[in-house]
Amino acid sequence: MNAVLRLDTVTRVHGQGATEVVALRQVSFAAHPGELVAIMGPSGSGKSTLLTLAGGLDQPTEGTVSVEGVDLAAVGNKGRARMRRTSIGYVFQDFNLIPALTAAENVALPRELDGERSRAARRVARAALEEVGIGELADRFPDEMSGGQQQRVAIARAIVGERRLILADEPTGALDTETGEDILALLRARCDAGAAGVMVTHEARHAAWADRVVFLRDGVVVDESGADPADVLLESRLG
Template sequence: MISGSGSPLLKLDSVRKTYTSGSVEVHAVHHVSLSVMPGELVALMGPSGCGKSTLLSISGGLLRPDSGTVTVGGLSLYDLVGARFHEHRRRSVGFVFQDFNLMRTLTAVENVMLVDELDGMSRKQARQRALAALRSVGLDGVADRYPSELSGGQQQRVAIARALTGCPRLVLADEPTGALDSTNTRSVLGLLAEIVAAGGACVVATHDPEVAAAAHRVVQMLDGALTEDARPAVVGEALQ
């Protein structure tokens, strides 16, 4: 259910990011404004190369915009400095990368443990929480395998488990179901549903119609700009 009051968990105000290649400027993100409320799942759709991944990276504190503001959990993200910036980002945002971004020298459970260990949790407790996160995505049997020993779909689910560790209020996911079959896609949608039901928010860059059908809103992106902040979608079964 979408919260009817309060402040957005994520707010972008006139965000811009431009890359220069020789004499050519590419507007990866072009004056984008967007608010995402607690209890809301937003699907971000558009053709490959339209700026979706760049927008998610800016939203999650991974890529500083050229101009504009990004507010996460009520704080202007890029006004924070040093340890305070990293702490707020780590505790507030879970990020699912399109290319998984797993550390090859760590096992599945060690990859998931990293989030809590960086936050000062003991190794024993971090492992317990990581194992629970892996169970939630159906991977309790592969905890001690390395990424090279996992299929693409299994690596994707490890990445999702890592993003959900620490119970972030905002989850940003870049094609989180791209390597998954229909059964595991529904499982991931169920996990996202739990986040928004608890008052969190999710923004999912996707080409998957099943994900779009489960979203509260579908936002279209083209050539770095939001071309449509769509009317609320019919909420799919995954979020009911």
């Protein structure tokens, strides 16, 4: 089965000389259709860097990142932006909602930018908001919502339409336990329907929703298996 996302010997270096930091070092990684992968590791291990590269928000210093066989470096800024509007959904830690737009308008924006008529785009956006449990908030602005509600809007924006790759950076961070479990179940269902999902998390109980756990330390993959996330954490602490 062809991978939806593939990183091939990817290295990302920030800064130069005395300020140089290697965020990822020779990382190879793939996510396939129907698969939810959890990325775990201590702070500074390269988890968020991996996601930003996978979403085309940053470029590797060495190696290649491809989505559905397309080398993200080869398509330029416009091509990467189009892929984020159509096939790559991204849930950011800080939501990245536009304050002047309502929830429905925020969710519909990628589809409208891609040329879909506003009425059709907002109809699909409202359905996505219903899917994450906040359909009644469609006409509210971000500053009229709690952090958890804003997070659900961000998740609705990431899953709206036929997204083939869903990237989530701590998607339950602003949510209570019950709502967080609902969102993880939603991500799991999207993957079961054929999307590939990559989720950064610090929580072993959240990683338990995944098919596979990839553990990073100091920018290097130190464990990759379908093992119980608690076992992965234990192994990382022991060695």
